[in-house]
Amino acid sequence: MNILILPQNMASMPSLTAEALNKIDGVNAKCLTISLSKYQSLGTDTIYLPISDSKRAPFKWLWNKITFKKSKLFELLQWADVLHYHWDSAFSDGRDLKWAAKSGKPIFIEWVGSEIRIPEICKKVNPYYRKAFEDGYEYKSFESEKTSIKNQSKFQKVNAIPLIIPEMNLYIQKQMFPLSYPSQLRINLKEYKTAFPNINNDKPLIIHSPSAKMAKGSNFIIPVIKELEKEYDFKFLLLHDMNREEVLSIMQEADIFIDQIILGSYGMAAMEAMAFGKPVMCYIMPEVFEGGLSKECPIVNTNPDNLKKQLTKLITNAQLRYDIGLKSRAFAEKFHDMEKISSQLLTIYKTELAKKHHA
Numbered sequence: 001m002n003i004l005i006l007p008q009n010m011a012s013m014p015s016l017t018a019e020a021l022n023k024i025d026g027v028n029a030k031c032l033t034i035s036l037s038k039y040q041s042l043g044t045d046t047i048y049l050p051i052s053d054s055k056r057a058p059f060k061w062l063w064n065k066i067t068f069k070k071s072k073l074f075e076l077l078q079w080a081d082v083l084h085y086h087w088d089s090a091f092s093d094g095r096d097l098k099w100a101a102k103s104g105k106p107i108f109i110e111w112v113g114s115e116i117r118i119p120e121i122c123k124k125v126n127p128y129y130r131k132a133f134e135d136g137y138e139y140k141s142f143e144s145e146k147t148s149i150k151n152q153s154k155f156q157k158v159n160a161i162p163l164i165i166p167e168m169n170l171y172i173q174k175q176m177f178p179l180s181y182p183s184q185l186r187i188n189l190k191e192y193k194t195a196f197p198n199i200n201n202d203k204p205l206i207i208h209s210p211s212a213k214m215a216k217g218s219n220f221i222i223p224v225i226k227e228l229e230k231e232y233d234f235k236f237l238l239l240h241d242m243n244r245e246e247v248l249s250i251m252q253e254a255d256i257f258i259d260q261i262i263l264g265s266y267g268m269a270a271m272e273a274m275a276f277g278k279p280v281m282c283y284i285m286p287e288v289f290e291g292g293l294s295k296e297c298p299i300v301n302t303n304p305d306n307l308k309k310q311l312t313k314l315i316t317n318a319q320l321r322y323d324i325g326l327k328s329r330a331f332a333e334k335f336h337d338m339e340k341i342s343s344q345l346l347t348i349y350k351t352e353l354a355k356k357h358h359a
Contacts, residue, residue: 002028003349004080006073007051007090009033010112011268012244014086015043016188020342027346032076034090049073051090074099082349085109085160094154101158106352109155110163110183112267114142116151116171125170125287126264128217128303138212152176161352163345167265169291181348182292185271186338192275194329197255197321202233204255204315209239209247209269217261217283220304224311232315252276255321256314261302264288270299271336274328279314279321281307294335298327 003021005014014031021029022045031046042048049072073090077083083100085108090096100107117139123130133140148171155162156176163183164172172180197204206225210216218238225236237254239247247269251257257273257280259266264285273280281302289295302310314321 001026001346001349001353002030002079002081003084004030004032004076004082005084005086006032006076007034007085007096008087009035009037009042009046010086011185012042013112013186013268014084015046016186016338017084017342017345018045019043019188020186020338021346023339024343024346030076030080032073032090047072047076077103077105080105082353083107084163084345084349085155087111087115088151089154094158097154097158097160104356106349106356107155107158107160108163108348108352109160110165111151111168111172112165112185113167114139116148116168117143118145118148118171119143120145121170122264126262126285128262128283129264132214132217132262136214138215149173163348164292166288166291166293167285170287183345184335184341185267186336186341187268187271187275187332188338189275189333189336192272192332193252194275194277195252196277196325196329197279197318199318199322201255201318203235204318204321205235205237205253206256206258206311206315207237207239207250207254208258209242209251210260213240215260215262217304220261220307221258224308227308228311228315232312234315248272251278254278255318256281256311258282258302258311259299261304261307265293266299271332274298274332275336277325277329279324280328281310281314294331296331296334298324298331300324 005018009015018029018031021027032049034049034051077100083105119133152173162172162177162180164180165183165185208221210218239250251273257278259270259280259282261283264283265288266282270280270282279300281300283303284301300310
């Protein structure tokens with residue numbers, strides 16, 4: 001089976017998924033990304049194919065439109081038996097999706113955040129998001145009900161099948177998609193050598209690595225850290241605007257990882273910290289548990305109101321840090337192992353491909 005994962009390598013998860021799929025006999029998977037970021041890692045199975053899809057560059061846009069069926073992207077679309085999309089279509093007009101639908105290939109779509117997050121829904125259940133949204137929230141221009149419905153409608157029109165991580169259950173328009181499958185975020189656990197917090201360490205290292213400070217709650221975290229520095233002995237590092245490899249190197253040495261305390265769910269950074277065996281502080285909305293997140297999740301549920309209390313517990317109790325670290329790694333192995341999840345994805349691909357063949 002040939003599998004193409006495209007067109008954005010969001011948080012490196014698509015490239016990692018292709019890597020895991022290629023370890024399975026009879027599978028040939030490729031990841032294609034049309035953009036690069038210092039927060040991502042490209043695997044050996046990933047192809048970078050920049051596409052000019054903006055009418056601000058009209059000649060390039062027109063050339064891409066005219067030459068689509070002669071392009072590397074079109075060649076890969078033809079090659080694949082199954083198409084697994086992340087974020088959006090490769091072209092804003094969806095011509096790649098439309099061609100794929102006409103060819104009868106199974107199309108899957110996996111959304112993980114701003115691409116379909118609906119502020120009106122999130123504001124109702126998450127007061128911290130509601131306040132941040134009006135106070136410098138970095139993703140405000142990306143997130144709207146209009147954008148979400150537009151993105152979902154584009155994939156509904158080609159009968160795409162959503163793969164839904166727990167948080168996205170809040171925003172998926174279920175009436176649009178009669179069929180969907182649950183999914184989970186995933187990482188390559190073999191890349192993360194466990195380094196559980198030392199129970200004899202009286203000066204813990206706390207790190208916070210926000211890609212977007214308002215969205216992650218850094219404006220609450222940093223003042224609380226300054227307050228606690230007057231009372232307790234610890235080291236704090238703010239890792240901002242650094243590439244992924246540098247952050248991971250420091251994360252491995254940390255005793256406490258503060259992820260985000262605003263958005264209401266967790267992503268790649270929290271998973272990576274759990275894989276290393278670290279206690280993770282993060283705000284998780286009750287609705288995310290209702291959407292499928294296991295109650296076994298060991299993340300220390302933290303918001304702006306209880307941050308100081310939760311952080312004090314971890315700073316002053318090395319045994320607690322170690323115990324949560326053990327649970328963190330076990331949780332990552334059970335729920336976020338890319339090899340386990342890729343095997344589950346392959347079963348889903350085969351099921352839908354068989355339906356196409358029997359139609």
